[in-house]
Amino acid sequence: MVTAPSLxxxxxxxxxxxxxxxxxxxxFEVDNDNGAxxxxxxTDPATVVAPLTEASxxxxxxxxSPFEQSGPESKxxxxxxxxxSGVLQPIVEAASMGGTGADGAAAQKKSGDFLKQFEGRTGITLLNSTQVFNGMQPVKFQVVAVFxxxxxxxxxxxxxxxxxxxxALPAELSKDGSVLARLAKTVKGDMAYVEALMPSRAPVRIAMQYKGRTYFPLVIENIGQPLNAPVDRSGRFVEQLIPMTLCTLTALDRGIWANFKTAAL
Structure with a gap:
């Protein structure tokens, strides 16, 4: 459970x-402490507070539908x-016009009656139209914060x-791009193996409290900053509308969704 921001x-x-x-x-920033x-x-003690002009x-x-290709339409x-559609019937009738007499007319009528049986029918069934759940992406929040x-x-x-x-940005990016150089440091004992394989630090996870709900953990997937916003005489921004795309760290289930409403504010 996410604890409330300290006063x-x-x-x-x-x-x-x-x-x-x-x-x-x-x-505000949150961290995984033994699964919580x-x-x-x-974590960063700061809390950013802003109204949202857009939030969705x-x-x-x-x-x-894994069985949709099992019908005759796919073959x-x-x-x-x-x-x-009945388009085939005139073609068959035109091809059978060479027949004469009662036998030819009977054969033409018989083929026409046979082809009419297919009009208005389909190969879709309850089985081959059944859908199955095949996973989900993390939930996304589109917000615009006002300052x-x-x-x-x-x-x-x-x-x-x-x-x-x-x-939103990585906490730290390694300046050493050579894996071999870092592995050489681990042999000397100057660097741990984890730091040698993954030397950089990813962006932090955050939580968002809004209208009685706490959504966590989230990552800032996209963030924008309008550079044409108004400034004062010293060039400092006096107003900013910051669009952000926040994304849950994982997909959600019922329990996680219910916890968004009951997490401490």
């Missing part, structure tokens, strides 16, 4: 006096389409935006 922790936000707290989203995602002594969630569930699609300055552009706009960007 003593630094809050990076614009001034939103009088605005309902349910309209303010709280973003929460704030720890290792999308869950893509992958359902497939001879052109022939089955001609039979079902605007009343008195201090640095504290009300630039610092919270910079913190979101810090959480």
């Amino acid at each position: 003593d922790a630094p809050v990076l936000s614009s001034k939103w006096d009088g605005l309902s707290p349910h309209l303010l989203a709280h973003f 995602w929460k704030r720890t002594s290792k 969630m999308e869950a893509s569930l992958n359902w497939q 001879a699609p052109a022939l089955m389409a001609m039979l079902q 605007r300055a009343w008195s201090d552009p640095v504290k009300e706009v630039e610092e919270p935006v910079a913190k979101l960007m810090e959480w």
Whole structure:
């Protein structure tokens, strides 16, 4: 369970006096502590607070029909389409016009009656149209966070935006690109094997509290910053609308979804 942001922790936000707290989203870093995602002594103590002008969630569930190719339409699609639509009947009638007399007319009528049986019919059945669940992608949140300055552009706009960007970017990228050089250091005892194989540190995971729900753990998949936003005479941004795509770390089940509502605020 995600613990609530501490009252003593630094809050990076614009001034939103009088605005309902349910309209303010709280973003803060969380870490996996023995299977429980929460704030720890290792996580960033800061909390970014902002209202959201846009906020939506999308869950893509992958359902497939594995038997849809088992019908006759998949074996001879052109022939089955001609039979079902009745296009084949004039062709057969034209080909059988060479026959004369009562026998020819009877044969033509018999073939026509036979072909009419296929019109309006299909090879789709309950079995070959049955869908099966084939997995799902992590759930995505599309949000736009608003920051605007009343008195201090640095504290009300630039610092919270910079913190979101810090959480989105890798914590550290290794300057040494040679695996052999790092392995040589491990032989000398100057570097651990884990650091040699994976020398860089990935971006952190965060939580978002919004309208009585806590979504965690999330990663910032996309983040934007409008550089044409208004600035003051010192070139500091006085307003920023930050679009972000937040993504759950894993796919969700019922238990995880229910925990979003019951997690401590």
